[in-house]
Amino acid sequence: MSKLMLLVALLFVASFCPVSSAQTPFPRVSKAWPTGTIFAPLDLPAPNAMRNGAGSPGPAYWQQQADYVIEVELNEQSRMLKGKERITYVNNSPDELDYVWIHLEQNIFKADSIGAQLSGQTAIGMKNASGDGMIVTSVSSMGEALQMSMYGTIARIVPPKTIAANGGQFVFDIAWSFVVPDKVFRRFGAEKLEQGIVFELAQWFPAMAVYDDVYGWNTLPYIGTGEFYTNFGSYDVKITVPRSHIVVATGVLQNAGEVFTAEQKKRRDLAAKSDETIMVCGPSEVGTQGSRPDGDGPLTWHFVAHKVRTFAFASSSAFILDAASENGILIQSAYPKEALPLWKKSTQMLKTAIRGYNKRWFPYPYPVATNVNGPEGGMEYPMIIFCGARKSEAGLYGVTTHEIGHNWFPMLVNTDERRHAWMDEGFNSFINLYSRPDWPNVGVRARGTPANMARFMRQENLAPIVTQPDRLDRRHLGIIEYSKTALGLKILREEVLGAERFDFAFKKYIQRWAFKSPRPADFFRLMEDAAGMDLAWFWRGWFLTSSRLDQAVVSVSQRKKKEGAKIIFENRGAMVMPLKWTITYGDGSVSEHRLAVEIWFNSNRIEVPIKTTRKIVQVTIDPKVRLPDVNRANNAWSD
Numbered sequence: 001m002s003k004l005m006l007l008v009a010l011l012f013v014a015s016f017c018p019v020s021s022a023q024t025p026f027p028r029v030s031k032a033w034p035t036g037t038i039f040a041p042l043d044l045p046a047p048n049a050m051r052n053g054a055g056s057p058g059p060a061y062w063q064q065q066a067d068y069v070i071e072v073e074l075n076e077q078s079r080m081l082k083g084k085e086r087i088t089y090v091n092n093s094p095d096e097l098d099y100v101w102i103h104l105e106q107n108i109f110k111a112d113s114i115g116a117q118l119s120g121q122t123a124i125g126m127k128n129a130s131g132d133g134m135i136v137t138s139v140s141s142m143g144e145a146l147q148m149s150m151y152g153t154i155a156r157i158v159p160p161k162t163i164a165a166n167g168g169q170f171v172f173d174i175a176w177s178f179v180v181p182d183k184v185f186r187r188f189g190a191e192k193l194e195q196g197i198v199f200e201l202a203q204w205f206p207a208m209a210v211y212d213d214v215y216g217w218n219t220l221p222y223i224g225t226g227e228f229y230t231n232f233g234s235y236d237v238k239i240t241v242p243r244s245h246i247v248v249a250t251g252v253l254q255n256a257g258e259v260f261t262a263e264q265k266k267r268r269d270l271a272a273k274s275d276e277t278i279m280v281c282g283p284s285e286v287g288t289q290g291s292r293p294d295g296d297g298p299l300t301w302h303f304v305a306h307k308v309r310t311f312a313f314a315s316s317s318a319f320i321l322d323a324a325s326e327n328g329i330l331i332q333s334a335y336p337k338e339a340l341p342l343w344k345k346s347t348q349m350l351k352t353a354i355r356g357y358n359k360r361w362f363p364y365p366y367p368v369a370t371n372v373n374g375p376e377g378g379m380e381y382p383m384i385i386f387c388g389a390r391k392s393e394a395g396l397y398g399v400t401t402h403e404i405g406h407n408w409f410p411m412l413v414n415t416d417e418r419r420h421a422w423m424d425e426g427f428n429s430f431i432n433l434y435s436r437p438d439w440p441n442v443g444v445r446a447r448g449t450p451a452n453m454a455r456f457m458r459q460e461n462l463a464p465i466v467t468q469p470d471r472l473d474r475r476h477l478g479i480i481e482y483s484k485t486a487l488g489l490k491i492l493r494e495e496v497l498g499a500e501r502f503d504f505a506f507k508k509y510i511q512r513w514a515f516k517s518p519r520p521a522d523f524f525r526l527m528e529d530a531a532g533m534d535l536a537w538f539w540r541g542w543f544l545t546s547s548r549l550d551q552a553v554v555s556v557s558q559r560k561k562k563e564g565a566k567i568i569f570e571n572r573g574a575m576v577m578p579l580k581w582t583i584t585y586g587d588g589s590v591s592e593h594r595l596a597v598e599i600w601f602n603s604n605r606i607e608v609p610i611k612t613t614r615k616i617v618q619v620t621i622d623p624k625v626r627l628p629d630v631n632r633a634n635n636a637w638s639d
């Protein structure tokens with residue numbers, strides 16, 4: 001029996017043993033909570049056939065599908081990306097659609113974009129935005145030109161005829177171009193290095209907005225901080241680049257024999273079965289004759305991806321490329337020589353991170369994973385991530401495991417990042433907590449410790465986690481959406497439910513919503529359903545409000561030499577948590593105690609009788625500092 005189990009057993013006995021009239025009922029309460037307490041049921045949307053009361057997709061669950069066939073050409077000199085695409089949009093909804101919305105996210109770089117106007121106020125601002133954004137040269141369906149109305153980063157297109165419900169299709173073509181800004185912006189960009197420019201390209205093509213059962217068309221603009229909410233679909237993408245370039249992308253490369261030399265292809269095939277990292281294009285080969293296939297003019301790289309929510313790629317003549325295999329998944333790293341020697345470890349880092357997530361939560365759902373070094377500090381896309389670290393090993397593993405962790409949240413469990421950053425950044429930061437120690441000397445992030453979180457939570461007027469990220473105080477994005485969410489789930493796992501009970505529920509959440517789109521209410525419901533516990537108090541205290549925790553020991557009374565002592569505890573904040581404390585006795589021994597959160601059901605003040613004749617010299621709440629108690633001065637009593 002573990003120490004924890006023993007403790008639970010003892011508390012059970014303490015709670016339910018018959019109480020004689022001379023004894024105090026356990027625990028005795030006073031000072032009732034005001035009505036509308038922290039324990040009241042949450043006001044969640046009514047369950048329905050799409051999203052049931054257990055927080056799972058119901059029998060009528062549907063989502064839209066958007067498949068893309070894209071041809072794009074990158075001009076290195078002008079930094080122009082020019083493409084044409086065919087979108088096959090499948091309307092699986094029960095609603096007829098007589099207009100559709102698309103995202104033109106490159107328009108954030110226009111000088112008059114909302115993102116530029118808000119620059120300085122948002123966490124990720126578009127300072128110095130300039131350029132023309134996305135130039136759409138034609139929109140048509142079956143050869144018939146269509147009207148497009150553009151409003152900032154979104155545009156409306158009216159199909160020639162209404163798209164039928166329950167499987168109707170709209171097939172249309174868009175031709176477009178844009179110039180990659182010469183400054184480094186968040187999430188993508190270009191960086192000029194000694195052996196060429198590294199292009200990291202994302203949000204680079206007109207993409208379908210999401211139509212769903214909760215909001216209809218999701219048309220929130222791209223302002224900067226709020227990320228993406230996209231449809232699953234298949235991508236068939238042909239990328240034409242200068243012959244000197246190596247391209248890595250979302251998806252499986254279809255024509256390795258055409259874009260690699262025979263020797264490189266041989267090494268790549270070997271790497272696909274190797275635990276050890278194998279150089280496909282080594283540092284000494286970059287920029288040399290014979291390192292690229294013979295011939296003149298550009299080369300076209302062909303990638304195909306299925307069940308992905310977007311498509312990103314990177315292209316450069318400066319890329320060194322290495323690869324290995326993790327259980328059949330091709331793991332690659334593409335980086336310039338400026339990233340040496342650190343990046344020789346990148347592929348093994350990516351293997352380590354993926355192995356950890358596979359084991360703990362859910363198998364990596366794709367056949368390829370690539371880490372890219374370039375201008376972007378850290379950004380995630382399906383099967384490909386951008387990591388900027390070049391010096392620190394802990395920094396590179398930390399960013400790598402974070403960005404690849406996003407292939408679970410939100411690439412697999414496809415949430416609306418523009419509204420609910422905590423469901424991707426926070427859940428990912430939570431799984432990162434257990435992945436970081438998998439690489440030597442990485443450790444946890446200090447800002448997420450309970451003590452640091454308590455310091456942060458002492459501030460007035462903090463926004464709750466559920467705030468739309470574009471509306472957050474720009475200084476608070478990281479700590480509220482990432483760290484506070486991660487710490488909340490850690491506390492739920494380790495202090496409230498226990499690891500086995502939490503993991504069962506959290507894995508169910510991933511399984512049931514894999515390749516689907518949950519909303520916050522679905523998460524709250526599913527965790528309660530699968531963990532078997534009413535957690536309204538937890539969601540309200542930690543996620544829905546900016547409540548604070550302040551547990552206090554008020555007094556300890558003990559009659560000399562007689563059995564029985566009495567400790568009075570109070571919960572002085574709006575947040576509630578289980579109560580854990582230790583008692584230190586005069587003989588130096590220490591006992592550990594825990595009471596369930598339900599002790600605060602009727603009161604914020606409890607009396608706990610302790611059966612002992614030993615002298616109590618100290619009582620300490622949460623002695624290991626597992627909770628962010630905002631006032632630790634009242635956590636200890638000593639004689």
Ligand SMILES: [Zn+2]
Nearest residue numbers: 402406425428
């Ligand atoms: Zn992230």
